[in-house]
Amino acid sequence: MQPILKVEDVRKSFGAVQILKGVSFNIEEGDLVSMIGPSGCGKSTLLRCLNGLETIDSGAVEACGVRMEKKPAVSSESFAEAAHRLRKNVGMVFQSFNLFPHKTLHQNVMLAPMVVKGVGRDEAAANAERLLKKVGLFEQMDRYPINLSGGQQQRGAIARALAMAPKIMLYDEPTSALDPGLVDEVLDVMKELDAEGMTQIVVTHEMRFARDASDYIIFMEKGEIVEISDEDEIFENPKDPRTRQFLRRFV
Structure with missing residues (x-):
């Protein structure tokens, strides 16, 4: 099986500060992968x-099937x-919910x-209703974000990302x-999507979720991948001393 996502020696700096130092990994379709590590290690930038x-x-x-690189060797793209092409298949949910405050939850999910x-309005409306039902928000669909709890707004943001029918979800x-x-x-909601076969990559500090739900876990430190392992092994028998040090407070 071909990986649905391939990351090849990715490097990124902001000014003189190198944030990512040659990151490489593959992800198979249907995997739920958690990225963990100390704050500032490059997870969100990645x-x-x-x-x-x-x-x-x-x-x-x-x-x-879409390749992004700074200077494409073959394609003129x-x-x-x-x-732009890749984002049609890769949805993203951020820390802040970023829902449009002047639109109802239903309108937020319909828009993209x-x-x-x-997509026509009727089809978009029906699909938005289906997705809001999926995330448990059907009865709140006519509310504005200000009248929703944080958890409801974040579930609404997930529904909005799913409305584009992505093949990969990033959180x-x-x-x-x-x-x-x-x-x-x-x-x-993320566990339910995993059960349905959605490929998901989650930057998280929720170690309980990472251990319970992940197919495997990527541990990063100082812009590098230190260890990639399945959820049980990385918590019970981490190979690298930096991983052991980070996880000591959670185990």
């Missing part, structure tokens, strides 16, 4: 590179053009398919802005 929201200095990202894919700390009591309702 995630944004996977979606083309950050340009890369060197290396390449290939997802769903620019990085920005490739990123209509604007980007030219950047999706529960970090939530009260502890609301975390599980978001993580449960």
Whole structure:
């Protein structure tokens, strides 16, 4: 089976500060992968590179048949053009919910398919209702974001990303802005998507979720991948002393 996502020696700097130092890994279709590591290790930057929201200095990202690299060797397609094509198949959910405050939840979920894919209003409305039902928000569909809890807004953001029918979902700390009591309702949606075969990559500090739900875990430190392992092995028998040191507080 060909990987649905390939990351090849990706490097990224901001000014003189090198954030990613040659990151490489593959992800198979249907995997749920958690990326963990200390704050500032490059996890969120890497995630944004996977979606083309950050340009890369060197290396390449290939997802769903679309290849992004700084200077394409063969194709005349620019990085920005490739990123635009890739984002049609790769959805992203951020720490902040980023719902349009002047639109209802239903309208938020309808909007992108209509604007980007030219889907008709009736079809977009029916699909939005289906997705809001899927994430447990059908009864709140006519509410505005200000009248929703943080957990409801984040589930709405997931529904909005799913409305584009992505093949891969990326999450950047999706529960970090939530009260502890609301975390599980978001993580449960992600577990349901995993059960349905959705490929998902999650930057998270929720170690319980990472261990319970992940097919495998990527541990990063200082812009490098230190260890990639399945969820049981990395918690019970981490190979690298840096992984052991990081996980000591959680085990």
